[in-house]
Amino acid sequence: MIKTVDAAMAAKVRDSFARQSLMATFGATLAEVAAGRVVIAAPILDLARQQHGFGHAGLTFTLGDTAAGYAALTLMPLPAEVLTVEMKINLVAPAAGDRLIATGRVVKAGRRLTVVTAEVEAETDGTRRTVALLQGTMLPVEP
Amino acid sequence: MIKTVDAAMAAKVRDSFARQSLMATFGATLAEVAAGRVVIAAPILDLARQQHGFGHAGLTFTLGDTAAGYAALTLMPLPAEVLTVEMKINLVAPAAGDRLIATGRVVKAGRRLTVVTAEVEAETDGTRRTVALLQGTMLPVEP
């Protein structure tokens, strides 16, 4: 069961996302904003590749980390901001395909720290496969 | 004591680095290539920021991961290529300043896996402070 967020939180996430220039550089868009769950999608642009032509691990990390961060933000009392404390990524397949889809989820929302995970998938002709798994910690900060 | 790499390895690293479009996007340059130690420097460009105007965690991760990967590559027998298996980053300060400097180091070079660390520093007016610490695993792959 996915719970929606209220209008103020939805606006907060979208405004914050829009201020992240790296999201625009990567052509990333917010595909979904629910309570404790945020999805970001992005193509694999020519400007974000590694030496073999696949999407760079840094691209995959960026999308997963950002989706996880905003998932955490949706459960924080406004006016919150969120910072990544630490994040771990396991890369399980090359980032190749039509686009990457990063789904961030909250595992445990705490007063001081929020534990999150993210999965990044590559989509090709409508079929998805897992590219990376992330697990980390988000910190609420005063805006 | 820093050991130099031979000409073939130095060329290998520089060629591979040049094929990573994301390095060019971020304005990153190879500042040093030694045996088990690689340094990458990059400005904090307007295209790589997070919502508060600091360098995005994805930028910091990308530089640290790439420096660590090439540090691992310098100790692998040619013609090797290297892939990130997993990487963990602890972010300890905002990525703000004139430029970021990522230093990757090999902790343990194995036949099957290489354990690496990286430190990313922000330099302002010639003074550096630590922005992030990374620890991860690199895998040699057939080219």
Add this chain to the structure above:
Amino acid sequence: MIKTVDAAMAAKVRDSFARQSLMATFGATLAEVAAGRVVIAAPILDLARQQHGFGHAGLTFTLGDTAAGYAALTLMPLPAEVLTVEMKINLVAPAAGDRLIATGRVVKAGRRLTVVTAEVEAETDGTRRTVALLQGTMLPVEP
């Protein structure tokens, strides 16, 4: 859908588990062995506590790491053994209650490396809550 393992693999896991003296020290038992999924249960013994009387993070880690390792082993061709390459744990609640239950799962079984996760729960009067989340990499080794 949980798939069973064949008799040879079930015996392999149980024999290997029985040789781990630390499992006996912690009073741990194999509660379930399925394909890509292994569950280990253990009480929180007086000999495994931290300074506040809760189960030590080392106990929680040990159970999660071992469950994840055996989950990986179930998908490897016999006669395999498995070693932990790296493991990351996020601790989300104190290890308190009647017993701990660690569920290891395979995310991606590869020829060279297997990516795993584990969840450790504390059970009190039949109710469970998450204590820790682990994510890591397992390596098949020749026995």
Add this chain to the structure above:
Amino acid sequence: MIKTVDAAMAAKVRDSFARQSLMATFGATLAEVAAGRVVIAAPILDLARQQHGFGHAGLTFTLGDTAAGYAALTLMPLPAEVLTVEMKINLVAPAAGDRLIATGRVVKAGRRLTVVTAEVEAETDGTRRTVALLQGTMLPVEP
């Protein structure tokens, strides 16, 4: 340059260590308590082995995590206690030898969070080699 801690902090660390029953179970002792640096040593007891007779990854983790935690505590204002938020371990060699020596260090002591690393070495006939590297986050808590 290693800075000593004052008598109150030294007593705090030693009292807390003595309350951790798992340290006694593993035969671990506090070998050094300095500002931002704590060393713990332990034999590899028969009760703490994995399936091949080496020290269990859970033993190595426990020693490294505990050394890192107390290193963090030495830089916190009394009366603090410390909890592990998250910890990542890379295992680079089997835990074999006369004893294990875990050295925890503070990378960045913050008001809200402290970033730590630890190295665990195995000592055989006076010679040491690295067994594992840890990197994690510690949280100060009210006692």
